[in-house]
Amino acid sequence: MKADALRGHLDPMILAVVEHEPLHGYAIMEALLTRSGGELDLPTGTLYPALRRLERAGYLASEWSTVGGRKRRTYQLTSAGQKMLASGKQEWLTFRAVVEGVLRPGQA
Amino acid sequence: MKADALRGHLDPMILAVVEHEPLHGYAIMEALLTRSGGELDLPTGTLYPALRRLERAGYLASEWSTVGGRKRRTYQLTSAGQKMLASGKQEWLTFRAVVEGVLRPGQA
DNA sequence: TTCGATAAGTAGATTCGCTACATGTTGCCT
DNA sequence: AGGCAACATGTAGCGAATCTACTTATCGAA
Numbered sequence: 242m243k244a245d246a247l248r249g250h251l252d253p254m255i256l257a258v259v260e261h262e263p264l265h266g267y268a269i270m271e272a273l274l275t276r277s278g279g280e281l282d283l284p285t286g287t288l289y290p291a292l293r294r295l296e297r298a299g300y301l302a303s304e305w306s307t308v309g310g311r312k313r314r315t316y317q318l319t320s321a322g323q324k325m326l327a328s329g330k331q332e333w334l335t336f337r338a339v340v341e342g343v344l345r346p347g348q349a
Numbered sequence: 350m351k352a353d354a355l356r357g358h359l360d361p362m363i364l365a366v367v368e369h370e371p372l373h374g375y376a377i378m379e380a381l382l383t384r385s386g387g388e389l390d391l392p393t394g395t396l397y398p399a400l401r402r403l404e405r406a407g408y409l410a411s412e413w414s415t416v417g418g419r420k421r422r423t424y425q426l427t428s429a430g431q432k433m434l435a436s437g438k439q440e441w442l443t444f445r446a447v448v449e450g451v452l453r454p455g456q457a
Numbered sequence: 458t459t460c461g462a463t464a465a466g467t468a469g470a471t472t473c474g475c476t477a478c479a480t481g482t483t484g485c486c487t
Numbered sequence: 488a489g490g491c492a493a494c495a496t497g498t499a500g501c502g503a504a505t506c507t508a509c510t511t512a513t514c515g516a517a
Binding site: 242243244245246247248249250253254257258273276277278280281329330332333335336337338339340342343344345 | 350351352353354355356357358361362365366381384385386388389437438440441443444445446447448450451452453
């Protein structure tokens with residue numbers, strides 16, 4: 242999968258992963274990897290800045306903790322983040338329809 | 350639809366539009382608009398540079414003509430472009446599976 | 458004769474995912 | 488004991504592609 246195919250789609254994906262349970266960065270990476278069937282293996286230089294961006298934008302809130310001697314920053318969805326996620330899901334459906342309307346991927 | 354959702358997906362869409370008939374830039378814009386149900390209204394500052402990029406990359410070939418006093422540059426798919434389009438369609442399916450695996454857009 | 462549609466382009470800004478680097482802990486294997 | 492994989496977080500700077508805004512030009516209709 243090409244690098245910048247992700248552009249503009251990563252944010253809702255991150256929000257989706259913490260929708261039902263708060264997770265720390267590393268766990269978010271693992272969740273994305275699992276949910277994508279091993280396809281989405283984000284470099285830390287992508288994920289961590291993205292998380293800070295989402296927090297700065299008010300979609301995530303974070304809290305530090307220490308588990309087994311390791312420091313974790315755990316992120317949870319804010320109510321603004323919930324709205325963002327909902328509209329992100331909707332936008333995805335629109336986007337998918339647009340691409341498939343043009344691409345007609347069923348046809349060889 | 351957000352601006353950079355398109356990132357990395359525009360190229361195969363352009364190639365798809367000229368798959369069965371060569372078209373000039375303006376007609377490609379219209380075809381994208383039509384096929385996308387009015388959603389994909391590209392600014393010329395996006396489309397024309399993209400076409401030159403695709404030609405430079407060897408996926409499109411162009412030819413000038415004059416129709417009704419207006420100059421047109423008509424683009425057609427090269428054989429490299431055909432391969433690119435085919436793999437682009439395949440990549441789209443992968444990408445869609447990745448996003449939907451993470452997003453689970455059916456769930457509220 | 459002005460305006461919308463047709464037609465093609467460039468310059469420059471912005472954004473964000475990437476590579477590469479930096480730091481530190483824990484626990485297993487040899 | 489030493490080393491290495493996994494766990495955990497982060498920054499600096501690059502590059503590519505889409506965008507806004509602008510330019511130029513023709514044609515037909517109001």
